[in-house]
Amino acid sequence: MGGLTAIGFDADDTLWQNERFFRLTHDRFAALLADYAAPDHLMARLTAAERRNLGHYGFGIKGFTLSMIETAIEVTEARVPAAVIADLVAAGREMLEHPIELLPGARETVEALSGRYRVLLITKGDLLDQERKLAQSGLGDLFDGVEIVSHKTAESYAEIFARHGEGADRAMMVGNSLRSDVVPMLEAGGWGVHVPHELTWEFEAAEEPTDAPRYLRLARLAELPDALDRLAG
């Protein structure tokens, strides 16, 4: 694999915890609306609202907060007290302030590959929120480029790796989402490396592309440098 020149890393739940904070907010949402609906029903309605609103809001905490508010009104048939809505607004804002928790091996792995490859951070979500997390992570200086995108598609990977490297076929994308990080990168002709996280938003699920020759699955991010050596050797 002498041809590999660029490696893109997903951010949320690849380099640092993210879904954990959504799950904590889910629990808070369920507790606040416990008088109106059972937790399972609430989560199903919230997920439906998130999917329905994705085309309007895109990914990120602000859209998630608006979907929580919409769901709270919906399941209570507009009987939810404004104080509960205020709590949901506050819950969303606390998510926007949560401290960054790097995942094991994140810094070491990016450090080991930075300099040897063009190393990019490629993430979706709210612009300001992702910038804040990158700044707090302390990893900012390790990346040759940062791309915050509205969608991760084969086209967006082709465009990003053409601009930052020598094209997607000489590039690799590493992330916890089969749907966003792996499958479209394989479609773009590059390498797709799946590093599963114990918590992954169901929207990010996809069938594992086990037969794709450029697909790799690693149990831990820290295995990436050795895997690259094996592929090159």
Next chain:
Amino acid sequence: MGGLTAIGFDADDTLWQNERFFRLTHDRFAALLADYAAPDHLMARLTAAERRNLGHYGFGIKGFTLSMIETAIEVTEARVPAAVIADLVAAGREMLEHPIELLPGARETVEALSGRYRVLLITKGDLLDQERKLAQSGLGDLFDGVEIVSHKTAESYAEIFARHGEGADRAMMVGNSLRSDVVPMLEAGGWGVHVPHELTWEFEAAEEPTDAPRYLRLARLAELPDALDRLAG
């Protein structure tokens, strides 16, 4: 001015209408809460919420919607009915779907300069929303680069024009906001061109830098090509 190589255009209220839709939503907000507070008081509280939340939400419609909801709860001391909150969520979503109305001369001006200069679109706001508006505007193909940023600062202009051109001192930024488009660009050493819009969000106000040698003020965007010729001649 033989040295000018790149021109950045702001998007909202420079190339297409934007603040107009915020004002329509302000009116709707005031009407929905007319039983609780006078319009002037409501707008003052909403503006205060927007400023307070800017560091959390950044610019854009999703954050504005959350600020409307927060203000509605605040001014009613949490007595606002959930149905009104639902109307505010709907108002925000309608803003995200409003059709693009190009401002007079927008297409002609960008077309006239595209090819002669590196022409960039530089805007802040929600990523997905700005992408949608650019796609709907039909102007996408005219730009050599599109930058959606969380803040417009001297640093962000220096970085963008270093990446896309030959530095800010050989670049010009054109927009309706003295605070975001003109003043930081002048600070970065470039040209700042103010094209006022009849409606400008008060956050975007700044003192007019009349003494700055690289400051220009044009009544209409369509005057830009002639102004460039005069500067070059």
